[in-house]
Amino acid sequence: xxxxxxxxxxxxxxxxxxxxxxxxxxxxxxxxxxxxxxxxxxxxxxxxxxxxxxxxxxxxxxxxxxxxxxxxxxxxxxxxxxxx
Numbered sequence: 001x002x003x004x005x006x007x008x009x010x011x012x013x014x015x016x017x018x019x020x021x022x023x024x025x026x027x028x029x030x031x032x033x034x035x036x037x038x039x040x041x042x043x044x045x046x047x048x049x050x051x052x053x054x055x056x057x058x059x060x061x062x063x064x065x066x067x068x069x070x071x072x073x074x075x076x077x078x079x080x081x082x083x084x
Contacts, residue, residue: 010034
């Protein structure tokens with residue numbers, strides 16, 4: 001998705017405001033990623049408050065992965081989860 005659409009998706013998955021308080025040092029993390037077309041449906045996704053530092057590191061890693069793998073707007077990809 002475009003950066004603008006990712007911001008809209010994030011707002012749907014992780015709303016802000018008085019009815020959605022966040023403890024200091026925490027950010028809302030969403031899955032599917034806000035940067036994907038699937039990342040705009042709170043009923044089909046998952047959110048959790050996590051450390052701001054961890055969330056920002058994960059965002060940086062995801063952006064790097066998109067860049068390194070030349071994933072551009074509209075490209076399909078899948079996420080494989082490996083349990084440790």
